Amino acid sequence: MPQARVRAVRSVVLAVTDLETATRFFTEVWNLEPAASTADAAFFRGTGAFHHILSIHRAPRAGMIRVVFDAADRATVDALYAQVQAAGRPADGAPRALPWPGGGYGFGFKDPEQRNFAVVCDVADRKDIADRPDRPRKISHANLNCADNEATFAFMRDALGFRLSDHANNFRFLRCNADHHSMVIGFNKDATLNHVAFEMPDLDSVMRGIGRMRDHGYPVEWGPGRHGPGNNAFAYFCGPEELPLEYTSEMQLVTEDHVARTPDDWKWPPGRVDQWGIVAGPTARVKRAQSLFRFSDDGYRLGG
Numbered sequence: 149m150p151q152a153r154v155r156a157v158r159s160v161v162l163a164v165t166d167l168e169t170a171t172r173f174f175t176e177v178w179n180l181e182p183a184a185s186t187a188d189a190a191f192f193r194g195t196g197a198f199h200h201i202l203s204i205h206r207a208p209r210a211g212m213i214r215v216v217f218d219a220a221d222r223a224t225v226d227a228l229y230a231q232v233q234a235a236g237r238p239a240d241g242a243p244r245a246l247p248w249p250g251g252g253y254g255f256g257f258k259d260p261e262q263r264n265f266a267v268v269c270d271v272a273d274r275k276d277i278a279d280r281p282d283r284p285r286k287i288s289h290a291n292l293n294c295a296d297n298e299a300t301f302a303f304m305r306d307a308l309g310f311r312l313s314d315h316a317n318n319f320r321f322l323r324c325n326a327d328h329h330s331m332v333i334g335f336n337k338d339a340t341l342n343h344v345a346f347e348m349p350d351l352d353s354v355m356r357g358i359g360r361m362r363d364h365g366y367p368v369e370w371g372p373g374r375h376g377p378g379n380n381a382f383a384y385f386c387g388p389e390e391l392p393l394e395y396t397s398e399m400q401l402v403t404e405d406h407v408a409r410t411p412d413d414w415k416w417p418p419g420r421v422d423q424w425g426i427v428a429g430p431t432a433r434v435k436r437a438q439s440l441f442r443f444s445d446d447g448y449r450l451g452g
């Protein structure tokens with residue numbers, strides 16, 4: 149039987165201590181649209197089809213709770229459940245109807261470094277998906293620091309069907325669709341969140357996003373620039389509670405015959421850490437933010 153594969157990062161789930169302030173930020177500043185809310189959580193959509201691409205949950209500490217992957221259909225979810233079990237990773241139960249906003253069919257599980265993931269299909273997605281200037285479409289990628297990159301890479305490749313697109317700058321860039329990467333996994337000391345990137349419709353929207361963030365007291369902490377692997381334009385920020393966030397656009401699209409490059413293929417000239425070289429590298433503040441947040445067990449069970 150061919151390997152079952154996830155086909156996108158559908159959403160990320162974050163923990164915040166001040167739900168009201170973070171909700172205002174993600175709507176009025178980050179420019180997402182409210183999708184649903186409960187007493188202790190808020191859900192936001194981009195302009196793409198996914199019912200929501202971000203949810204934030206009231207918790208004692210800020211951090212990362214979960215990455216949710218999209219699958220094509222129930223048979224794929226069931227096959228991914230079998231692959232996760234074959235990899236020896238614990239799930240929170242068999243695939244089932246999920247009670248969260250947008251519904252769907254899926255299951256939650258932990259990866260080899262105890263991160264919470266989920267796979268879902270059959271979510272009540274949107275038909276109104278026209279781009280809007282300056283508004284994120286979707287999650288571009290989640291970047292996760294790893295204490296054991298080899299174990300995490302093997303799991304994401306064998307259990308979830310990710311492919312290696314590039315290996316550079318102490319990161320492996322992994323794809324699950326035509327985007328050069330949807331997940332990035334680092335070579336680090338701890339398993340923490342590096343950052344969450346939101347895809348803007350174009351470079352102009354990234355630049356306008358920088359301006360809007362500055363207007364609200366969130367200066368750009370690295371960028372604007374253009375990365376090597378993925379060739380995407382970027383700007384990094386510390387959001388509310390120091391959450392490390394990225395606006396990005398123009399991600400390289402690849403095909404199945406894409407050949408992964410190696411660290412030797414990605415050497416920067418002295419003083420450079422991106423293709424444009426118009427700003428210095430990341431600030432000390434964002435470097436710190438990119439190692440602060442562990443995955444929380446808040447919300448491990450999907451319920452239902």
Ligand SMILES: [Fe+2]
Nearest residue numbers: 289291345394
């Ligand atoms: Fe990124």
